[in-house]
Amino acid sequence: MIIERKQKSYIIKKEIDILTSRLERIEKAYFSLRKENEELRKENEDLRKENKELKNKLRIVLQELSNKKIKRDSHNSHSPPSKDYYSPKNRSLRKKSTRKTGGQKGHKGHTLEMSKFPDEIKKIKSKYCSKCGYELQDRDQELLSRRQVIEIPPIKPIIIEYQQYRCTCQRCGNDQRASYPKEVKAPIQYGASVTSLVSYFNVFQYIPYARLKLLLQDIFALSLSEGTIQNLLNKVADKSSVIYDKILENIKQSTYVGSDETSAKINGSKWWIWVWQNIKNTYISANESRGFKAINQIIGTTLPSATLVSDRWSAQLKMNTKNKQLCIAHLLRDLKYLQEIEKLEWANNFEMLLSKALALRQKAQKSQQAYQREDKRVIDLEQKLNQLLINNIDKGNSAKTHAFQKSMIKNRNHIFTFLYDLEVPPDNNSSERAIRNIKVKQKVSGQFKSGQDTFCIIRSVIDTFRKRNLDVFQNLQLIANFVPE
Secondary structure (H helix, E strand, O other): OHHHHHHHHHHHHHHHHHHHHHHHHHHHHHHHHHHHHHHHHHHHHHHHHHHHHHHHHHHHHHHHHHHOOOOOOOOOOOOOHHHOOOOOOOOOOOOOOOOOOOOOOOOOOOOOOOOOOOOOOOOOOOOEOOOOOOEOOOOOOOOOOOOOOOOOOOOOOOOOOOOOOEEEOOOOOOEEEOOOOOOOOOOOOOOHHHHHHHHHHHHHOOOOHHHHHHHHHHHHOOOOOHHHHHHHHHHHHHHHHHHHHHHHHHHHHOOEEEEEEEEEEEOOEEEEEEEEEOOOOEEEEEEOOOOHHHHHHHOOOEEEEEEEEEOOOHHHHOOEEEEEEEOHHHHHHHHHHHHHHOOOHHHHHHHHHHHHHHHHHHHHHHHOOOOOOOOHHHHHHHHHHHHHHHOOOOOOOOHHHHHHHHHHHHOHHHOOHHHHOOOOOOOOHHHHHHHHHHHHHHHHHOOEOOOHHHHHHHHHHHHHHHHOOOOHHHHHHHHHHOOOO
16 A cells, blocks of 8 residues: 555656646746747837838828929029039920021021132133043133132241341441330240230130140141240230220229129139129129129229119129119029919019010110100009019918018019110120120139139120120230230
């Protein structure tokens, strides 16, 4: 009995050990599953947060896409086309015309015409009959037709040698020596034609020093170093300074002046090139500043007789002038941007008003008669402008349109100046054309090193010559030959 009890006790103990071991494994599995469950819950929570964030981002992206976010470029701002991030289809401010493309009726065309006085004539006569071979050389032949070919003769430099002579005066014994011309100062030098050619090619045609050196050598058989080219340009600029100062004086005394500015890289630093111009004068100057300080240094703060046309840059608007005119083309681009981004009818109405004003300007130009203040057409235009300026625009929902309206209120008297004075253009396009050559120059030649003042002086003189229909090359030669007293 005792043995049986011991056996049963042993068996029960064994079973208890087995159950205990199973329980431990179950507990271990339980805690492992619990830990895994907590990790999964945490991972699930993180995924929920990430999903929520992605949903919010997606909602913002879809909202932006639905609003069609508008970028500012050359068609709806003052930014030049060269700074556009992409090349969209041309969206000109000009409205679609019903006229056909090409030259319009009454347009005077230009064609290559034959010269009445050719430099060389080559007579083409038949020596033999092409049918029977009979000799025709002594026969009189009739002129049937003419054809002309335009050629450029071989170009080679002409070297002019000046020989100085001396003699003794029989009367007083003086050692008489002939004098060289004033412009002939060295044993060997480049003449006025070479100097003016270098100036024209570099400043007006934007040919950089290295390419100009090759051009002169390959086409004109002239071997000039880049240093010599720079020295010649500096001499022309120095001799042109009297004309350059006179151009500025003319602009200060004129009744209409257009102004603009553009950035330029000069020896790694950002400078600003300014232009002041009218129908007969162009004055270009480089300055480190874009602000009112630069204007004071270049032209002064007052133009008492002039109406100043500008693109609404604050520095020009700060000047003391007889009158001012905002560039309508810039205003139309600003309105185009407002129409695209905030879509207020106010911007459309303002654009229509400016278009009506431009149409009135065209009529005034045809009749060569500016409008009087009491004219009903301009009174109606002025009243509509006042109504637009007093309209209440919600700053919270249309901040940019509100800011534009505020600027128009500030410059209320400078919007329709061009209707009352035909000398004043409705835009600043002529100033933009005058300053664009700086950008072209830098695209071709890169940044200025130190010759920005030389370029500005010579370019001002050349542009002024062209505006006055003067022969540029001939007058550059006169400048090159000029010897100050």
